[in-house]
Ligand SMILES: CSC[C@@H](O)[C@@H](O)C(=O)COP(=O)(O)O
């Protein structure tokens with residue numbers, strides 16, 4: 001098992017480079033408004049008890065690239081290097097998703113459509129999606145597949161949200177929504193996390209527009 005001090009510099013640089021690329025792509029879509037959103041990628045070996053991930057620093061303008069955008073943290077969400085950088089305010093949510101799923105990358109964005117559907121379906125506590133082709137992006141290959149994307153309450157106290165993650169995660173659905181806040185999407189690596197995030201955002205817009213059509 002790789003411990004924190006054994007992480008190779010090139011692995012860290014590779015993780016930061018991948019994060020930078022995906023951050024730039026998602027920022028161009030307008031998915032990180034007003035410094036919102038955060039992203040991370042796991043680095044090195046993994047057990048639920050010990051792992052390391054690279055995560056965005058807190059409060060940064062995610063549409064701008066600087067030398068201090070990312071840092072490494074351990075499975076407690078604590079920085080492993082004395083860079084002085086502050087990890088994302090939502091680091092504890094990332095660490096909980098890694099611990100529970102063993103995934104390789106996590107992306108969190110705030111968009112108008114994800115906020116709208118999180119409120120629209122709040123009483124149900126999940127967003128239902130029926131039979132849309134893009135559900136296959138989650139590797140669900142069924143006719144008329146039905147999924148429910150879980151919604152958690154949003155608190156300013158992030159540990160309070162993090163402790164709800166374990167019971168919220170459902171099989172086959174690589175994401176959780178925070179009410180009137182945004183989606184967390186994950187995958188085995190950056191490619192899969194981005195694919196899953198794009199699928200979620202497509203489905204949120206579809207579900208929202210379908211609801212409007214059905215009401216008119
Ligand atoms: C600026 S509003 C968004 C924040 O409160 C938070 O929800 C967020 O996504 C970004 O926090 P950050 O600490 O930069 O990772």
Ligand SMILES: [Zn+2]
Pocket residue numbers: 036037038090108110181182
């Ligand atoms: Zn957020």
